[in-house]
Amino acid sequence: xxxxxxLTVRIxxxxxxxxxxxxxxxGARVGLVGRNGTGKTTLFGVIAGDTxxxxxxxxxxxxxxxxxxxxxxxxxxDSLLEVVLKAHSERTALLAEAETAQDPHRIAEIQTRLxxxxxxxxxxxxxxxxxxxxxxxxxxxxxxxxxxGGWRMRVALAATLFAEPDLLLLDEPTNYLDLEGTLWLQDHxxxxxxxxxxxxxxxxxxDNAVGHILSLESGKxxxxxxxxxxxxxxxRERMLLDQxxxxxxxxxxxxxxxxxxxxxxxxxxxxxxxxxxxxxxxLEPIAALVTEYVRPIHIPAPDKQLSPPIIATDEVDVGYxxxxxxxxxLSLRIDNDDRIALLGANGNxxxxxxxxxxxxxxPEHGTVTRAANLxxxxxxxxxxxxxxxxxxxYDHVRRLMPDAPEAKVRAxxxxxxxxxxxxxxxxxxxxxxxxARLLLGLATFxxxxxxxLDEPTNxxxxxxxxxxxxxxxxxxxxxxxxxxDRYLLEACADRLWLVQGGTVKPFDGDLDDYRRCVLxxxxxxxxxxxKSVPRPAPVAARRAAADKRxxxxxxxxxxxxxxxxxxxxxxxxxxLDVTLxxxxxxxxxxxxxxxxxKTRANVVDAIAKAEEEWLAASAALQTA
Numbered sequence: 001x002x003x004x005x006x007l008t009v010r011i012x013x014x015x016x017x018x019x020x021x022x023x024x025x026x027g028a029r030v031g032l033v034g035r036n037g038t039g040k041t042t043l044f045g046v047i048a049g050d051t052x053x054x055x056x057x058x059x060x061x062x063x064x065x066x067x068x069x070x071x072x073x074x075x076x077x078d079s080l081l082e083v084v085l086k087a088h089s090e091r092t093a094l095l096a097e098a099e100t101a102q103d104p105h106r107i108a109e110i111q112t113r114l115x116x117x118x119x120x121x122x123x124x125x126x127x128x129x130x131x132x133x134x135x136x137x138x139x140x141x142x143x144x145x146x147x148x149g150g151w152r153m154r155v156a157l158a159a160t161l162f163a164e165p166d167l168l169l170l171d172e173p174t175n176y177l178d179l180e181g182t183l184w185l186q187d188h189x190x191x192x193x194x195x196x197x198x199x200x201x202x203x204x205x206x207d208n209a210v211g212h213i214l215s216l217e218s219g220k221x222x223x224x225x226x227x228x229x230x231x232x233x234x235x236r237e238r239m240l241l242d243q244x245x246x247x248x249x250x251x252x253x254x255x256x257x258x259x260x261x262x263x264x265x266x267x268x269x270x271x272x273x274x275x276x277x278x279x280x281x282x283l284e285p286i287a288a289l290v291t292e293y294v295r296p297i298h299i300p301a302p303d304k305q306l307s308p309p310i311i312a313t314d315e316v317d318v319g320y321x322x323x324x325x326x327x328x329x330l331s332l333r334i335d336n337d338d339r340i341a342l343l344g345a346n347g348n349x350x351x352x353x354x355x356x357x358x359x360x361x362x363p364e365h366g367t368v369t370r371a372a373n374l375x376x377x378x379x380x381x382x383x384x385x386x387x388x389x390x391x392x393x394y395d396h397v398r399r400l401m402p403d404a405p406e407a408k409v410r411a412x413x414x415x416x417x418x419x420x421x422x423x424x425x426x427x428x429x430x431x432x433x434x435x436a437r438l439l440l441g442l443a444t445f446x447x448x449x450x451x452x453l454d455e456p457t458n459x460x461x462x463x464x465x466x467x468x469x470x471x472x473x474x475x476x477x478x479x480x481x482x483x484x485d486r487y488l489l490e491a492c493a494d495r496l497w498l499v500q501g502g503t504v505k506p507f508d509g510d511l512d513d514y515r516r517c518v519l520x521x522x523x524x525x526x527x528x529x530x531k532s533v534p535r536p537a538p539v540a541a542r543r544a545a546a547d548k549r550x551x552x553x554x555x556x557x558x559x560x561x562x563x564x565x566x567x568x569x570x571x572x573x574x575x576l577d578v579t580l581x582x583x584x585x586x587x588x589x590x591x592x593x594x595x596x597x598k599t600r601a602n603v604v605d606a607i608a609k610a611e612e613e614w615l616a617a618s619a620a621l622q623t624a
Contacts, residue, residue, distance in 0.1 A: 001026050002047070002167065002195065004221060007056035009042055016042050018219035019056070024212075026061075029189065029196045031206040031228065034216035036433055036461045040199045043216065044068065044169050047197075060167065064195075067165030069173065073152035074144050080155050081140045084126040087159035091119045122162075129158045132184035133177070134345055150176045161188065170198040174205065174484055175458055178346040180518045182484040185209075187519055201462045203228050204486040228462075254577075295417045297440065297464075297471040299377075300447035306371040308335040310449055310478060311357060316366030318356045325364055326352045328502050334450065338478045341489040343507055343514055344499035350482050353504060354378065354452045357480065377448035381455045384435050389428035393418040393438050396427075400445055416441030432459030440468075450478045457485045474556075486511055555620050562614035569607045576600045 002024040009017040016039030024030055032040050045051030047058055048068050060066070074083050086092050094110050101107045114120065130140050133154045144155060153176040160168070170189075174182045182202065189196060189209040197214070200206055206213065206228035213224045213231035224231040311334040319325035326349045334340070334357070342350045355361040356368070358378035387396070397413045404412075413423040417437045427435065436459045444451060451472070457465050465488060472479055472492045481493055490511055498507040498514075507514065576596055579585070586593045 003059040008054045020221040022221040029210040030212045030214050031210040032199045032214045038216050064166035066167045067160050068169045070156045077143045079141050084159045084162050087163045133181050166194050168196045179484045180345045183515050183518045297467045299444045299471050299475045302447045302449045305336050309333045310371040312369045314367045316363045318363050339493045340480045340495045341493035342482045348499045350499045375448040377444040377451045379443045379453045387427045392424045394423040452480045454482045558617040566610040573603050
């Protein structure tokens with residue numbers, strides 16, 4: 001069992017963990033969640049012994065091997081298979097000793113141990129892991145140095161998984177993977193034979209690969225049983241319960257304080273007043289769950305819809321070298337309300353297709369027809385490097401609005417998510433999530449008709465991903481997505497295109513069908529799975545999706561209205577409490593005090609009704 005006891009950690013004067021405690025059972029698969037910057041990676045460092053704690057300690061069984069994804073990608077002349085095999089240090093050492101051992105007894109011990117750890121089947125297991133992460137049989141024999149940094153990070157992940165440590169610590173392992181690699185990893189982790197803790201913002205992985213959620217919030221740790229959806233439900237119920245308990249406690253505190261203020265000076269009541277003061281001192285406050293507000297993401301809607309199709313391709317070939325197209329024979333159509341997700345392993349041409357549609361690449365052959373006045377927003381992770389490090393969000397927006405008044409520019413910067421002083425922060429000091437938000441705001445600045453997002457979630461936490469999903473579903477134009485986040489694809493896309501074999505074709509199955517195809521690693525099975533399940537026609541599916549978005553619009557408005565009303569009533573209650581806290585009011589103006597008390601009671605009742613309305617509206621929206 002892994003025991004974290006009363007842990008306090010400060011980094012650069014900032015307290016990340018304060019009296020945090022948790023117990024992780026042996027063999028448990030745990031997802032570690034929390035907002036960006038709360039200290040999840042720091043906790044991994046403490047567990048691994050790389051970071052020291054100011055207070056408390058971590059207990060790990062003495063014989064446990066800890067495995068953690070390397071921070072630097074492997075490199076060198078060794079083949080990928082050799083790099084992965086060397087990750088199992090015991091196997092490597094025993095094989096080297098077996099070459100030189102002379103003592104018959106020691107030779108027998110070595111061979112017995114090699115058999116126990118499955119050393120002779122290790123090459124096949126290593127090859128299977130590499131294949132699951134996207135490396136072909138020929139790739140596995142190539143030197144590691146021939147691959148880019150992102151692919152070498154996949155090799156590092158493969159090596160960590162192959163070693164099968166007793167405690168496996170994985171920090172955002174899907175960041176360098178495509179959807180296919182993510183689906184394989186999810187299945188692999190779901191059957192991991194030892195203790196696993198994974199930091200991830202991928203809801204699908206956290207729902208299907210782990211059995212516990214370890215939440216890090218306000219410096220404290222709390223473990224929940226089940227996947228992320230179960231954790232979210234339990235946490236929401238706990239928040240509501242804590243809010244009710246806080247209200248009851250505050251009412252009790254005010255009642256006792258009023259008694260003390262009223263009778264402290266009277267000799268006959270002095271003893272009772274002192275007793276109430278002692279009770280107030282002993283009344284421990286209930287720690288409410290404090291959630292950091294996540295600013296909504298807004299994608300400006302186009303002023304008017306264009307005549308469909310907005311983009312059509314006819315027998316198009318496209319690539320980077322003349323005569324060597326990456327994709328051929330593309331005859332595709334995109335309409336105003338399309339929600340398209342691109343499937344296919346990395347290297348098959350997904351990025352090539354979106355660059356063609358975004359006019360970053362020109363076709364070699366064939367024609368691309370675009371609607372007049374079409375505006376396309378294109379977001380890709382590599383564009384984060386194109387932001388100017390020394391410029392602020394305000395500077396980037398000002399360049400797009402050179403003649404606009406200051407107030408209008410500031411308002412637009414705030415709408416992107418950088419209100420007040422945050423708008424003046426230099427890009428080099430922004431977090432990855434903040435840079436992604438800025439880049440998305442700049443890309444969609446001109447109210448596009450088509451939004452193309454290539455891996456938009458890499459730097460976003462779960463709450464920010466939820467904000468992105470809501471923004472995409474509210475956006476009335478067309479959307480095309482390339483992402484390894486299955487939850488995002490299922491929430492936003494109603495059409496699937498498979499990029500494979502140098503071409504692009506509609507995939508009429510769903511993501512469950514595609515997952516089975518990936519795990520079976522058989523193209524024939526993929527086609528069979530897609531054809532074996534009857535699906536609605538693409539036009540009908542698009543129409544149904546559009547109808548669904550329109551049908552949920554009143555529910556979203558109902559939720560927003562309830563939230564606004566609840567906020568107004570809460571502010572009114574606070575003002576009334578401040579006024580009624582004046583001890584002289586009851587003797588100076590008893591009529592007004594009585595009237596305010598009656599108003600306060602009505603406001604409390606209204607808050608209760610508003611909370612019920614918000615809960616009902618939220619439940620209805622979630623069900624829809």
